[in-house]
Amino acid sequence: MSNPVDFSSIPIIDLNLVNIGKKDQLLGELKHALLHVGFFYVKNHSIPQSLLDRAKDLAVQFFDSPQEIKDKSDKILSSSFLGYSKQGFETTKGKKDNREQYDFGDEIDIDFKPGMPEYFKLYAPYQWPSDEDVQGFRSTYLDLLENYKKLALQLTELVALSLGLPADAFDKYFEKDHQNRAKVIKYPSISELDPNDGDQGVGPHKDIANLLTLLYQANDLPGLQVQNHAGEWIDATPIPGTIVINIGTGLETLTSGLTVATTHRVLNPPPGRGPRFSIPYFLSVRLDKPFGVIDLPDKYDYLKDREVVSDTDGQFKELFLNNLSKAMLLNRIRSHPDVGFKYYPELAAEIGVNENTKF
Numbered sequence: 001m002s003n004p005v006d007f008s009s010i011p012i013i014d015l016n017l018v019n020i021g022k023k024d025q026l027l028g029e030l031k032h033a034l035l036h037v038g039f040f041y042v043k044n045h046s047i048p049q050s051l052l053d054r055a056k057d058l059a060v061q062f063f064d065s066p067q068e069i070k071d072k073s074d075k076i077l078s079s080s081f082l083g084y085s086k087q088g089f090e091t092t093k094g095k096k097d098n099r100e101q102y103d104f105g106d107e108i109d110i111d112f113k114p115g116m117p118e119y120f121k122l123y124a125p126y127q128w129p130s131d132e133d134v135q136g137f138r139s140t141y142l143d144l145l146e147n148y149k150k151l152a153l154q155l156t157e158l159v160a161l162s163l164g165l166p167a168d169a170f171d172k173y174f175e176k177d178h179q180n181r182a183k184v185i186k187y188p189s190i191s192e193l194d195p196n197d198g199d200q201g202v203g204p205h206k207d208i209a210n211l212l213t214l215l216y217q218a219n220d221l222p223g224l225q226v227q228n229h230a231g232e233w234i235d236a237t238p239i240p241g242t243i244v245i246n247i248g249t250g251l252e253t254l255t256s257g258l259t260v261a262t263t264h265r266v267l268n269p270p271p272g273r274g275p276r277f278s279i280p281y282f283l284s285v286r287l288d289k290p291f292g293v294i295d296l297p298d299k300y301d302y303l304k305d306r307e308v309v310s311d312t313d314g315q316f317k318e319l320f321l322n323n324l325s326k327a328m329l330l331n332r333i334r335s336h337p338d339v340g341f342k343y344y345p346e347l348a349a350e351i352g353v354n355e356n357t358k359f
């Protein structure tokens, strides 16, 4: 193994350490996870289990609804890339992902007018399942969004402190009312899939342009895997009472790669185990300012030349530093070319998506 501190398991960090006078221990464990793993679980977090349970029940109800009900909130209806996507309408690295999902985000009250930066189209309204179709879906998921945000901001402060920065070091990357996004995902078991579909729930990727991802694994099924620096896949097995946290390429870029946006993927559940559900939340950064690089007080020369194997292709990486909003848009168009071609035809053409693309 090229890296002597490479990981073979994912650390668990107890947020209660802050309340029992052990904040320094927590910051030390967090620093290790940030610099060497890029993934960790948190336990004793602030999100009520009753809310997570309700969200899971509503996910089952929504995905079990007749197709015509789900289609009423299809992503193609909005330039925001928010809403429902059918299984097989998303790709990673050019390969079909076997998952069905509903993407949602903070509702921003801005109308796109010609002349505005194109990324404002991401704030367009999108369709929720109505209360007649799935009672309480919108209100529950907006509640979850608020709870996720509170935990994400608490973690952002702890991340800053653990790296020796002031607690508010990342505040300038947030903008009042900017949009954070989340989604609820169903991964069918491979016994439900066509044999030609393979088992790619979502292919190897890094989370793009966000600082942190918070992920609730809603049932006890394997599937999420994390790539260590030698390129081996490590299981991120669900642990009751925890949320999984990982670093996005936003934080990786801000820290000059010292914290790694670790590559991960999801495999569809094994036959006979039923579908897997998960609900990730992405703490994003403002899109109107280019990323800078934060000077960390400690020196990490020993980390600078380490090799990190990744099965991702690192596309648009150079754009993050000088045109974050364009990098974000291109990435979304690449994942959802049908929506991209409809609402962003010129950008879509730049990455080869046009009227001849097979969606």
Ligand SMILES: O=C(O)CCC(=O)C(=O)O
Binding pocket: 185, 202, 207, 215, 224, 264, 265, 266, 278, 279, 280
């Ligand atoms: O569903 C999961 O466990 C992970 C999902 C994920 O990595 C993503 O959507 O970015």
Ligand SMILES: [Fe+2]
Binding pocket: 205, 206, 207, 264
């Ligand atoms: Fe991800």
